[in-house]
Amino acid sequence: MQFLPVAKQKLNLAKNTMNGRRTQDRIVIALFLLPALILFLLFVIYPIFRSVYFSTFDWKGFGPAVDYIGLDNYKKILTDEVFLKAIKNVLIIITLSLGLQLPLALILAVLVGRDLPGRSLFRTIFFLPYVLSEVNTGIMWMLLYNADPTRGFINSIMVQLGFEPIAWLADMNVVIFAIFITLTWKYFGFHMLLYLTGLQNIPKEIEEAARIDGANSIQNFFYITLPLLGSTIKTSVYMSVLGSIQQFVLVWVMTRGGPVNASETMATYMYRFGFVRYQLGYGSAVAIIMFILCMIFSLLYQALTRKPDYITGL
Amino acid sequence: MNRKIFVLLSVLLAATFMLTACGTAAATEAAAEEPAMDDTAMEEAPAEAAAEPVTITWWHISTKDPALSDWQKMADDYMADHPNVNIEITVLENESFKTKLTTVMQSGEVPDIFQSWGGGTLKEQIDAGLLKDITADLDADGGAWRDTFAPGALAVFSSDGENYGVPWDMGMVGWWYNKDLFTQAGITDTPKTWAEFLTDVQLLKDAGITPIALGEGDSWTGMHIWSYLATRIGGEAAFTAAADRSGAFTDPAFVQAGVELQNLIDMEPFQDGYLGATHDEMQATFGNGKAAMELSGQWAPSVEAANSADGVGVANLGMFNFPTVEGGAGAITDVIGGGNGFAIGKDAEPEAIDFVKYLTNVQNQTIIGASGTGIPVVKGAEVGLTDPNLLLVQQSFAAAKYFQLYYDQVLPSAMGGIINDAVQKLYAGTATADDVAAEIEAGAQEQIK
Structure with a gap:
């Protein structure tokens, strides 16, 4: 009976340090991913949303799109x-x-x-x-x-x-x-x-x-x-x-x-x-x-x- | 839970990083720009006297000689005479030119001088505020520059009487025919009426000769037969009415054009597989002597030769105007055609216009006549024309009282594709003349405003 809380405490401790280290690791990973993420957002995600925007217009490509026609x-x-x-x-x-x-x-x-x-x-x-x-x-x-x-x-x-x-x-x-x-x-x-x-x-x-x-x-x-x-x-x-x-x-x-x-x-x-x-x-x-x-x-x-x-x- | 928080955190982190990155970049850019702008502002005043350096951007699509080197030489000569002017030429293939031009136009950055075919696309560019009105330049010195041009050709590059560009050359479509094959079929004279034309088609068929080469895979080749029929039947009035919306493409002239075309198609006058053939394959069929006629432009003599097996093409080549249709309003002299020219971008400096003026002087125009690339549009330059086939075109062109710009160029840009696709259905037998007219009219109601 005495044994359990101690073990639990130890386990928690281990979990906490592990959590701390994991978070650190993950921040490092996130930083390394950042350049790729930026490129991805700029050249994949942004154009997709831009196309969605244009798709609601009757637009010939000359000048800004103004003729909004919904769906x-x-x-x-x-x-x-x-x-x-x-x-x-x-x-x-x-x-x-x-x-x-x-x-x-x-x-x-x-x-x-x-x-x-x-x-x-x-x-x-x-x-x-x-x-x-x-x-x-x-x-x-x-x-x-x-x-x-x-x-x-x-x-x-x-x-x-x-x-x-x-x-x-x-x-x-x-x-x-x-x-x-x-x-x-x-x-x-x-x-x-x-x-x-x-x-x-x-x-x-x-x-x-x-x-x-x-x-x-x-x-x-x-x-x-x-x-x-x-x-x-x-x-x-x-x-x-x-x-x-x-x-x-x-x-x-x-x-x-x-x-x-x-x-x-x-x-x-x-x-x-x-x-x-x-x-x-x-x-x-x-x-x-x-x-x-x-x-x-x-x-x-x-x-x-x-x-x-x-x-x-x- | 932890995981979600972490994801949120990294996204936030990424966002802040991006924001700061953008922020600093923009800031440094602005900082770098400022002194530069000051420089030009300060220099501008004294430089006015000592010819300020000017860069002119010029986009064209002549990827082949002689036009390619002719134009380069003209630019070089001009730069030699005007040391302060730098002309940057960008040569692009036709399709990529159109795509690239559309892209830069979205950002409002237009080349100073670029290839144009006038008509509906030019009007769209004018409406979007992308071009420069050069009417004043044409009219300067009592209209000295304006008077050098053939008026019909100049009008192709204008809208409501204002010019936003000038023509370079002109051409037209007509029936090119193989004289030897006509003789073989016992045809002594070229047809003047549509009925005679259909008779000749039958004579050719009876003699075992394919009457007409067609490349309907590139749908515009077959569209020309339909548009010529419409021009012969309805004349200028029918088209003008349909184009300005006081009439319609379902008017009798356009329906009858479809019916007459159907009559021709029913005779099966084309080579096998014409529905899938390209324009080059049509020229090859004609150039190899496998068909007696083709409806094609002033480029036909050189292109059929280039695509033929021996590289020489039809030995005995002739051209005749599209025959009249009995009871039609159009004359046999009316022609359908179009040509190249230069549009002037909205940010063009006076030097750019001066350069275009130089480009279109009689001397330079004589060069295109002499090199056989086109029909000059400046008076007096036709003396350079030596090619007998181009002379044929020039004579037809000069005799024309009504000059109909190609349908796909005079109408808004989308209409070309709509008409081509609709007429193609006649050739494939999937639509009637009424269907085709209705489809074109539906497109026109949407596109012509």
Whole structure:
């Protein structure tokens, strides 16, 4: 009985000194974070609020914004068919990316991650498109997609094989898939690299143990490799979705969102109104909507994938 | 609890730190500025006599020779004659120029001289108080400077009779055609009416030739056919009424323009994949002899050659004016066009205006004629024109009684995109002529005030 208060006192003492030291440490940490925080506030937070402010004006970018119109810009955007089309296109790109592009990257990562001859060569080749600038990629694929079989590589092959040439970038039903092919070509290497890094972190012993227990390579992949890659896949999916929402350069270079908005994405829609039509207030409102969508996705995604990797597997 | 207090504390700390940082920085800046300002104030009085140093900022978009070095040389020559003047040239690519100009204009900092196409965008800049009225300079000495210009071209850079800039060159859009392919299809004379035009399109198709090259991926290329039809059908009156809002873009002239364009589109006269083709690809198709015609500006001869496989382009090139539409109010001589010029920023010194005066003298204007970059706008400078294709343009231009500035330049800046996007739907078959007119009118009601 005597013992308890003393222990308590001691504990409290320890807690207090620890608290003191912790506070000190934290002040030091805060001071070190300060420069970054200032830059973050100045170049990220401030522009966001500035855009929110501009988005409530009918403003062309010349002189100060004076024509206050409240939420009219938002109402117009959310009821605009073209914007809804852009959202639909983004959803198509996300679905195809998650359904085709990432699995492809994963399969290739597993292949070039093995001890196969020439694997480092293939690794480099697969990663090469990602190194190329987006504008170059866009122009190159425009040449490949050219509707004239005597000038476009893809159509010339199709004609040789006896197919009808396809106007890849001019057909309103085809264009979004043509752009998806280019996106896949450009970005699968990046995701492959992510998976490769993840694969290297899986200890060989686990796979060996499983093999000794009689697991074949397919079982090995689904029960060992895939679950242990969970956190990498999580990152890769996250980046792929955000990248799709913000996709701009390739689309703008190749089709300008056309023909007739058939390949419009939210970002090209924003640019069309902000910098082609100079309706900067309207463009700002689009930017804010995109920001909110990205934000919602990020928070939801984090909440849904919070469980530890070894429980969910993904 | 502790944690919350701590977070609050660090935020407070950060805030105070920022405030002090800003405070001191601003203070030192002000302190540093003050003596500097005194210096200039003190120097100003005596310097008045001995030519005070002046810096002129000039932004232009001629990224290629010969215009690039021509303009640099003109600036160098001027600086040699005026040692106190320093001309800082900023050369920007077209799109980045527009973006950068918009950005600096938000802060009210405008270059002294910058590239402009006049019309609606210029008017918006004038309304925002960003430009300088140079009417007095034009009218000085009994209008000596004003009288050197072709009046139509000068008017493009004015608003309510006041000039805020001057033209540099002018151009126009017309049908460029491949004479050999026309002969091959048995066409002996260029079409004068829309009906003849459609007949010729059919003749070309029958001969297995693609009649028209189009780059509708850059939607403005196809918009020109629509705007020309509207000009031929409604004439000056219809457009003026729609633009000043006494009429509308749903008026019969604009709807009929859509219907006539639809008639053309229904004949499938364009190359495969024209909906996704760029302006360069359209020029390549025409330049490679794969299509008989294209509706394009005075730049067509050089651009189709540059984009063609052999770099030479169409061997037998000709141009004809857009045909008249039966019963339309517009004449065959009316042209749609536009050109480059210089707008004068609100803070421009008298030296900047003097330099622009120098730039647009007959001598310098003769140089652009001679180098084949454009049609000069100063009287007497057309003697420099030697290129036969540019002479064609110049003759059409000189014969024009009504000069219609490009729709996307005469109207407020947003209207260009609205019209382009609306007309593109006709080409894609997703809208009727009525829909297109209604969409443009809806945009106009919002944008033209």
